[in-house]
C-alpha cells in the first residue's frame with residue numbers, strides 16, 4: 001500500500017468550503033490520503049493539483065445546472081452552485097484524460113454522466129410515475145431500498161452480489177447514458193443507481209451514499225472504497 005493521494009471535491013456556500021466527514025473518513029479507512037479540492041480558476045494550478053492525486057472522489061451535493069445537459073430548469077430543480085459545477089467538470093475531465101481512477105457519489109455520479117454527454121431526471125418524483133421513495137427519512141447509513149447489479153460489471157466484481165440494499169438521498173437521477181458509460185445497477189422502479197465506463201480502468205458512479213454506510217462498517221460500502229483505493233494504488237505504482 002502506497003497511501004495514494006485522493007482528491008475530494010467540496011461543497012461551498014458564500015462563506016465556507018465544506019464536506020461531510022464520512023467521505024474523508026472512508027478514504028482514510030481504505031488507505032488513501034485525502035486532499036480537499038477547493039475552487040481554483042487558474043488552469044495551471046488545477047493541472048498541478050490533479051497531478052498530485054492518484055484518484056478522484058466526486059462527492060454529493062446540490063443539483064447540477066441543467067444548462068449543462070441542454071435543459072431549462074424544472075420548477076422542482078433544487079439549488080445550484082455554478083462555481084462548483086465549473087470546477088468539478090474541469091477536474092473530472094483532467095482525471096479522465098490521465099486515466100486515473102474516479103469514484104463518483106450521488107451528485108458526483110450525475111455530474112459524471114453529464115460530463116460524458118448524458119442527462120438527468122431533474123426531479124424523480126414528478127417525472128417517474130410509481131417511483132420509490134429515494135429521499136429516505138431514516139438514519140444516514142441505513143439501507144432502505146434494493147438495487148439490482150448487472151453481472152458483467154466492475155460493480156459486480158467489487159460487490160460480488162446481484163442484489164444489495166442501499167441508502168438513498170436523491171431527488172434527481174441519471175436518465176440517458178452515452179458510451180463509454182453503461183448502467184451497472186438499477187432500483188426496482190428503473191431508477192439508475194450505478195454507472196461505469198467500459199473503456200477506463202476504474203470509473204464508477206453510484207447514486208447511493210456508501211461513505212455513510214462504511215462508517216457503520218457496511219461490508220459492501222467498505223469493498224467499494226477498498227477497490228477504489230487499490231485501483232489508485234496501482235496508478236501510483238505504474239507512474
Ligand code: MN
Nearest residue numbers: 134168169207
Ligand atoms: Mn435511490
